[in-house]
Amino acid sequence: MAINFKRSLTVTLLMIPVxxxxxxxxxxxxxxxxxxxxxxxxxxxxTHMLTGxxxxxxxxxxxxxxxxxxxxLKFISVFTIGHCITLIGATYAGxxxxxxxxxxxxxxxxxxxxxxxxxxxxxxxxxxxNLLLMVGIFGLIHGFGLSTKLQSFDLGTDQLLAKILCxxxxxxxxxxxxxxxxxxxxxLARKSNQFSAFYKAVNWxxxxxxxxxxxxxxYGYFSSH
Amino acid sequence: xxxxxxxxxxxxxxxFRTPFYLLLAFILFCSHDxxxxxxxxxxxxxxxxxxxxxxGTFESSENTxxxxxxxxxxxxxxxxxxxxxxxxxxxxxxxxxQLTFNVGKPGTYVAGVSTKDRxxxxxxxxxxxxxxxxxxxxxxxxxxxxxxLDQDAVxxxxxHVKAIYQVGDIKSNDWKTxxxxxxxxxxxxxxxxxxxxxxxxxxxxxxxxPLTNQLVFANYVKDNHTHKHSDxxxxxxxxxxxxxxxxxxxxxxxxxxxxxxxxxxxxxxSHEDATTSDSHSHAHDDSEKEHSxxxxxxxxxxxxxxxxxxxxxxxxxxxxxxxxKNVIDSDTLTHKSKWATLTFGVSHSHDPxxxxxxxxxxxxxxxxxxxxxxILASVFIVAILFLIFRxxxx
Numbered sequence: 226m227a228i229n230f231k232r233s234l235t236v237t238l239l240m241i242p243v244x245x246x247x248x249x250x251x252x253x254x255x256x257x258x259x260x261x262x263x264x265x266x267x268x269x270x271x272t273h274m275l276t277g278x279x280x281x282x283x284x285x286x287x288x289x290x291x292x293x294x295x296x297x298l299k300f301i302s303v304f305t306i307g308h309c310i311t312l313i314g315a316t317y318a319g320x321x322x323x324x325x326x327x328x329x330x331x332x333x334x335x336x337x338x339x340x341x342x343x344x345x346x347x348x349x350x351x352x353x354x355n356l357l358l359m360v361g362i363f364g365l366i367h368g369f370g371l372s373t374k375l376q377s378f379d380l381g382t383d384q385l386l387a388k389i390l391c392x393x394x395x396x397x398x399x400x401x402x403x404x405x406x407x408x409x410x411x412x413l414a415r416k417s418n419q420f421s422a423f424y425k426a427v428n429w430x431x432x433x434x435x436x437x438x439x440x441x442x443x444y445g446y447f448s449s450h
Numbered sequence: 451x452x453x454x455x456x457x458x459x460x461x462x463x464x465x466f467r468t469p470f471y472l473l474l475a476f477i478l479f480c481s482h483d484x485x486x487x488x489x490x491x492x493x494x495x496x497x498x499x500x501x502x503x504x505x506g507t508f509e510s511s512e513n514t515x516x517x518x519x520x521x522x523x524x525x526x527x528x529x530x531x532x533x534x535x536x537x538x539x540x541x542x543x544x545x546x547x548q549l550t551f552n553v554g555k556p557g558t559y560v561a562g563v564s565t566k567d568r569x570x571x572x573x574x575x576x577x578x579x580x581x582x583x584x585x586x587x588x589x590x591x592x593x594x595x596x597x598x599l600d601q602d603a604v605x606x607x608x609x610h611v612k613a614i615y616q617v618g619d620i621k622s623n624d625w626k627t628x629x630x631x632x633x634x635x636x637x638x639x640x641x642x643x644x645x646x647x648x649x650x651x652x653x654x655x656x657x658x659x660p661l662t663n664q665l666v667f668a669n670y671v672k673d674n675h676t677h678k679h680s681d682x683x684x685x686x687x688x689x690x691x692x693x694x695x696x697x698x699x700x701x702x703x704x705x706x707x708x709x710x711x712x713x714x715x716x717x718x719x720s721h722e723d724a725t726t727s728d729s730h731s732h733a734h735d736d737s738e739k740e741h742s743x744x745x746x747x748x749x750x751x752x753x754x755x756x757x758x759x760x761x762x763x764x765x766x767x768x769x770x771x772x773x774x775k776n777v778i779d780s781d782t783l784t785h786k787s788k789w790a791t792l793t794f795g796v797s798h799s800h801d802p803x804x805x806x807x808x809x810x811x812x813x814x815x816x817x818x819x820x821x822x823x824x825i826l827a828s829v830f831i832v833a834i835l836f837l838i839f840r841x842x843x844x
Contacts, residue, residue, distance in 0.1 A: 278824050419836075422843050426835035433831065 258378055263391045270395020273374060275403055279331045279438055280367055284400065285407050286338030286431050287360055289424065297408065300360050305400070307364020308371060309393055315372040316389045324377070325446035327370045329439050334363040336435025342428040371396060482506050483770055483791060486561055486613035491766060491795025493553045495618045501561055503547040508671065508768045514541045515565065522564040526627045527557050556618025558642055562629040567608035569783065577603040585667055585748070589774045589785070605785040606777070610634055614794040616642040632657055635769055635792035638756065646764045646798045651756050656773055656788065660755025664773055669746025670765040670796070761796045768793045
């Protein structure tokens with residue numbers, strides 16, 4: 226069973242280059258969006274999802290708690306609907322927010338997910354909020370974060386809705402691509418008799434990462450004001 | 451006795467101070483450079499900005515430019531030249547003519563303004579003083595050599611100015627656009643692909659031909675506002691503040707409580723009247739500093755009409771030249787001059803391999819950390835936590 230865990234770690238490590246390569250999209254994104262047509266929006270949307278580790282951490286947290294494919298599909302669908310609403314709506318309406326603040330809230334969603342997965346609400350004698358509802362709410366928040374990112378680009382006025390939809394499609398493609406190794410890794414780890422330790426480790430890590438990202442974003446917010 | 455001395459000194463000072471101030475003010479008055487000055491030369495896509503016509507020095511504008519004087523005002527971007535509607539210009543009191551607009555898509559932009567020619571009559575003394583203060587040394591030398599320093603002048607002058615600014619991070623090829631002005635600087639490389647510590651070649655064209663052996667002056671204003679490292683992702687909001695300061699300064703420097711009257715001293719300053727506000731109370735504190743338009747690098751175009759400008763620091767650079775010639779076949783004119791300026795911004799390079807310079811913060815480091823660092827740190831932390839929990843459970 227220890228071998229299984231080693232295998233899981235190996236898979237994790239194998240994911241690194243894939244994610245690393247995907248991050249090579251900075252100012253090239255803007256150039257791509259200007260010159261690459263709608264296809265470029267799909268590509269940029271996918272890369273943003275694949276390289277947005279706060280989104281990935283939250284997704285990992287959501288999937289970690291779920292044991293069957295049906296539940297995964299249900300929760301991911303709710304998350305997807307949530308982020309589609311705000312991504313499309315806010316971008317089309319031109320609603321934006323300070324990117325540090327919105328990223329700070331997204332960091333809190335990561336923290337929340339880790340906290341929830343460890344049953345810490347129960348330990349504190351607090352009623353656990355509806356899991357699906359919370360995933361939906363956080364989906365809305367993540368979508369707003371993605372919208373803020375999208376609005377930082379020069380989108381122009383031509384085919385604005387089509388561009389937003391293509392970016393959104395790219396985000397969904399990126400999400401599926403990210404979920405495949407995450408689900409695979411968790412399924413593999415679940416077979417191990419040390420899964421309990423792994424589960425705690427990952428969810429504690431989500432809490433720590435959430436706190437760290439929150440502090441980082443708030444520091445960014447205050448230092449820029 | 452002391453009192454008498456004091457009175458005498460006062461009289462003496464009064465006697466000489468007024469002509470001294472008048473002369474200095476006159477030099478300032480008749481030597482107005484024209485510059486296109488931006489709030490910032492590094493702008494974000496679709497950002498609103500203000501382009502100002504500085505008629506005076508690069509630091510302060512003395513008067514507005516009337517619309518009828520503008521022959522051409524245009525902006526070149528993405529291969530397209532767009533004329534600026536004359537109704538879009540607004541005057542700020544009597545000192546500044548400004549255009550507020552949204553900059554549009556990313557790219558390297560060129561703005562140009564060409565003005566009608568005008569005549570100016572100058573006494574020999576004042577003409578010589580202006581040649582010296584404005585760095586038209588070749589003409590001054592010629593007058594000296596030809597023993598013409600005592601000859602009054604009637605000069606026909608025209609001004610043609612350009613600015614190159616960068617929107618977003620994408621460098622487009624419009625920087626090399628020749629606007630077809632009677633005189634103009636044309637960069638030989640995109641100024642926004644140059645960084646502090648480097649050099650920029652400029653071609654000087656006179657009537658479309660390279661102008662050789664021409665004196666050119668280049669200077670810069672150190673700029674703390676091009677970008678701020680700690681303020682990543684915040685699109686230069688501070689630049690707007692800097693603009694406000696500039697205007698505040700201008701207001702202070704150019705109070706209209708005129709302490710002297712051009713008419714009363716019998717000088718003929720009608721040549722600028724159409725565009726110049728009548729009260730030119732230049733700050734005399736400034737005047738008392740040696741007023742010169744020739745600070746900075748004094749350069750000369752080579753036999754190809756190219757001048758190489760050093761870009762030692764981050765800042766806003768301005769390059770100026772006056773090409774003046776004697777007029778022989780005219781009953782009214784003695785000289786004809788063509789003035790050109792070019793302004794642009796320079797920042798430092800972040801990464802020698804990067805095609806962008808200073809304004810890539812918005813889209814770089816999406817969440818601040820390189821993904822590699824994040825993944826490796828994550829795997830390490832999860833592994834440590836796993837070992838802790840495994841030990842605890844066993």
